[in-house]
Amino acid sequence: MSDMNLDKTAQSILVENDQGGYTIPTKGLYPYQWNWDSVFVALGFATFDQDRAWREIEMLFEGQWRDGMVPHILFRKDDPSYFPGPKVWGTDGGPIPSSGHSQPPVAATVVRDLVEGDRSGKALERARALLPKLMAWHRWYLAYRDPQDLGVLAVMHPWESGRDNLPDWDEALRAVEIRDVEPYVRKDTSHVDPSMRPHKDDYDRYLSIVAAGRKAGWDPEKVAATCPFFVADPGVTFIFLRANRDLLKVAEALGADAEAKEIRGWIQKMEKGATTLWNEDLKAHVARDLRSGKLTDGISSASFLALYAGLTDEPVLSSLQGHFDRIASKVRYLMPSYDPDHRSYEPLRYWRGPVWAMINYMIARGFADAGDASRAERMRADTEALIETGGFAEYFSPESGTGAGGGAFSWTAAIWLTWASPSRADQAA
């Protein structure tokens, strides 16, 4: 298919996955609104319908909880083809049935992008309405996912990281006792090949953590104190640090001085805190289990997001450039979600090796911001080639380029439209 046709296909994927103001990730496998999926989707819509792009984010915030949390899934209507649904989560923190934890906070970054790319003259008004909601969400993250004020954010569930079965979670997950799990039937493995999905044993533990959240009544303070899984995640931490820098720009553009001052304090704290995730042996940032204090021993695609977070000082930049080149000599397509030199790497199992388009996009932005245009372009070219070879798949093999998981996937289409498509790159040049 020519790239022009791919542009059209990508648009039609978004339009077809549109449920009337919000977009599902893909039909069958993921029939609800997912948090960071929606935010990336907004970038795709913005290339042909800016009003619709804002709508996507506004509808996500309709599900915001009273305590400020923006949930990872909004169950706007019941769909028995998905498990675990609203009954298993048992939440009542917000106006729309939802899961009980959050997902990576990319929204402020995209709100800034929408403001800066605006052609309607109405963007600032829409950003003004979102500012208090974004502030409340960011405050929630700091209060309940960094209760010790370390300057790094933890996830209370692997799903909160958005990188579900990442090897970084293995050890902390093994320590989770399997309990309070009713007999259940998974639905994911009836939609896609089980060899590309998490194992059953992982799933039992995922559900045990959900049960622990339910037991705590999803009270975020109790969750932080008692949850059997609480791991500082470089992915969420870096995305949040970046989001705060972007939120600061939005606040400044709106003349919101008190907010801007508050955000500057957050940025300072996070810049310091991020150093505690640095693994000196690996020369990269990794995860830290906050229950055991242990750092993990592998490089994930999120290690590269240090640059996206603005942490470009030495030795971070040159170490990441070195890892980039090493990994590029091992696999054909960048960036595998886990280091191909690590024992846990699996090229087709979800977050244990496959390439994800939206992570590539963020990594490339980081390299571009750090002044490394050639590695940024390599990321774009690889993402273009993957989509040309594997279609608008959920994720791709870094070795063969095969598309895997769900098809006609919204965020892959959105990333194509906003960045990977050569027509977009021409426009930006």
Ligand code: GLC
């Ligand atoms: C999977 C991914 C997560 C994503 C969701 C919907 O759970 O790991 O990041 O948001 O699917 O696409």
